[in-house]
Each structure stands twice: as C-alpha cells, then as structure tokens.
Amino acid sequence: MYPKIDFIYLSEPDIIEAGVLDAGRCVEVCEETFSLLGKGDYLMGGANHNSHGMSIVFPAKSPFPNMPVAGPDRRFAAMPGYLGGRFDICGNKWYGSNHANAEKGLPRSVLTMMLNDKDTGAPLALMSANLLSAARTGAVPGVAAKHLADPEAKTVSVVGCGPINKSCFIAIMTQLKTVKKVICFDIFQDKADEFAEWVSETYGVAAIGVNSAEFGFRDADVITVAASRLQPLYFRDEWIKEGATVLVSGPVNTDESFLTSAKIIYDHTPLHEAYVEDAIGSGDKEAYYSGVIGGPLYRLIDQGKLPLLPLSTGLGDVVNGVKKGRTEKTDRVIFIACGMSVFDISWGYELMKNAQKQGIGTSLNLWDKPYQS
Incomplete structure (x- = not known):
C-alpha cells in the first residue's frame, strides 16, 4: 500500500x-x-x-x-x-x-x-x-550587523529606499540598540522622504531623506545598500569613515582603494567561487561580472589585488568562531551578500x-x- x-x-x-x-x-x-x-x-x-x-x-x-x-x-x-x-x-x-x-x-x-x-x-x-x-534577505545583513558592526553605532544609512532595504533595515535595527540618526538615500527624493518619515514614526529617532549618494554614504557607522539595478550606484572611498560597516545586498561599485583597504566578509565564499566558475563558463567573464553583486571583487581577485576566495572569510566562519570578522574598532568592513536558497x-x-x-x-x-x- x-x-x-x-x-x-x-x-x-x-x-x-x-x-x-x-x-x-x-x-x-x-x-x-x-x-x-x-x-x-x-x-x-x-x-x-x-x-x-x-x-x-x-x-x-x-x-x-x-x-x-x-x-x-x-x-x-x-x-x-x-x-x-x-x-x-x-x-x-x-x-x-x-x-x-x-x-x-x-x-x-x-x-x-x-x-x-x-x-x-x-x-x-x-x-x-x-x-x-524579503525577510530572509533582510535578516542576512542583520546577522552581519550583529557580528561585524560597531555595537555602539549611532548613525545608520539606508541606500535605496525600496521594500528590500526596508526589510534589511528592520533586521539590522533588531541588532543595533544605540542608533540615534538614520539617513535615507534614494534617487527619488519623495521615496527618501517617505522612508525617513516611516523611520521616525516607527523607531523614534531622527531621520532625513537625501537624493545625493555622497550624503547617503558619508560619515555613517552602518550602511545598508539595496538599490535598484536600473541605475548604477557608485560610492567613493573618501566617503566611508573609519570603523564603518557597509552591508551590500544589491549591485554597487566603488573605488579600488576602498576594496583593497577594507576588510571584506562574504556571505559564503563557495557561493562566490561558483559565480566565478559560471562567469568562466559563460565565455564572457567581464559581461557576467557586470551583472552580479560580487563582480567588482572578482575582477580584483583576477588581477591579484585581493586574496583568492578560498583564502577569504565567509560569515559562517565568523559565526562559528573559526575566523575573525572585525578585529579593530577602526576597521572598515564590507559585507557582500548574494542570496542563497x-x-x-x-x-x-x-x-x-x-x-x-x-x-x-x-x-x-x-x-x-x-x-x-
């Protein structure tokens, strides 16, 4: 039967x-x-x-x-x-x-x-x-905030004011208890203002909306990035303060000097190795890199300017205490999340x-x- x-x-x-x-x-x-x-x-x-x-x-x-x-x-x-x-x-x-x-x-x-x-x-x-x-996408940088961010962070910046970054921000705020100010950046000022109003009403902290990428990144302690794929997003090394944590859940690019000087933590290094294998198999590695979140890092690895992925740090190793995440209060940390089933x-x-x-x-x-x- x-x-x-x-x-x-x-x-x-x-x-x-x-x-x-x-x-x-x-x-x-x-x-x-x-x-x-x-x-x-x-x-x-x-x-x-x-x-x-x-x-x-x-x-x-x-x-x-x-x-x-x-x-x-x-x-x-x-x-x-x-x-x-x-x-x-x-x-x-x-x-x-x-x-x-x-x-x-x-x-x-x-x-x-x-x-x-x-x-x-x-x-x-x-x-x-x-x-x-959306919840699990937000929770991933929430875990990263717990293990990588300055626990005394005062200023959080939300770069991209759509529903995914709202989930990221909500999860991050469950881990950060000292936040006093939130900067909300979007290319559309009305979306940034609407998000800032929601933050103020929900969390009782000061929040402002901006449509300048520089104001979105400069001087923030924790930055969550989940902006639209439809318009390229670039931030400059000089905008990122000492001790800042950049939590990347969407496409972004930045100065080579930042990526080679920041402490990079991946969500899971074998996932990124698989992306590189797929890029090679595609026959047009450069075009493939342009379409994935980790692409700017993979280029620098290929050029020998960043450690090979098997030698890099994944958040699972940090959670398990196998490797260190942030080691100094002044470390600038960037966390790269690409999504896993x-x-x-x-x-x-x-x-x-x-x-x-x-x-x-x-x-x-x-x-x-x-x-x-």
Missing part, C-alpha cells in the same frame, strides 16, 4: 499569521543557517553544490510571437537546496521577475516556496514567498512548523494512492 500524501498550503495572510514579519526571530534562524553553511551541512544546485540557482533569461529578439523578450529584471529562476541540522529538509524557491509588473499593480517578483521530504521527495508545504524572501528553506521551515502548531493554512491532497508506482 502506498501512503496518502497531503501537504500544507500557506497563502500570504497565512504566513503573516505564522510569523514571517518577526524580524528578530528571522535573524536568529538565519544565524543558525550561517553556522550550518560554515560547517558544510547543506547542498545547493549545480555540480559544485553552491550555485545560486538556475535562471531563464530571455533573448533580445525572438522569431516566435509568444516567446518573451528581454526587459529590465525579466527572468524566471529556480533556487533548490538541502539544509541539514534540525531542518534536514529540501526545498526550492521559484520566481518570475519583471520590472514592468509595477504597471499591473504587482511586485517586481512573484515568488513561491516548496518544501519537500528529503527521502521521498513528497511535498510538505507550498507557500507564498514574497514576504518570506538555504535561507529561504530555513525560514520557510520555521514558518511551516509555526503554521502546523497553530492550525494555520489549507491542507491539499496530492493523492490518496498513486495511479502509477
């Missing part, structure tokens, strides 16, 4: 009820995930087990009338993985992205998350993942367990008995 298979479906309201907006708890779960990454108790896609995911990128032209063509942020991607420890589960985040979604009143990306039994492959949970993904899996697992305990969600049936076996 083959067993009946049921699984839980969690809508966006369901995952809100299950705790997806609990930023402090998400940081804790992501810190646990970093520890497992540092120990190697995980798998992701690709032959190297460290691929960010597999994407469909559309051509500039197509002879087929219904085939999508390239556009800003237009792609589909699957991000599979396995995570060990207490999670011991497989999963996949699947999403479609298109900047033109805004014209239809939709988010840029529409995401779902599937969790599966590691042995049978049976589905355990299918859930809305826009808020899940294991964080979606761990936070999705936590939400699934919460939902099961609270009776949240809808039970769906795959079969009572498989037609074929």
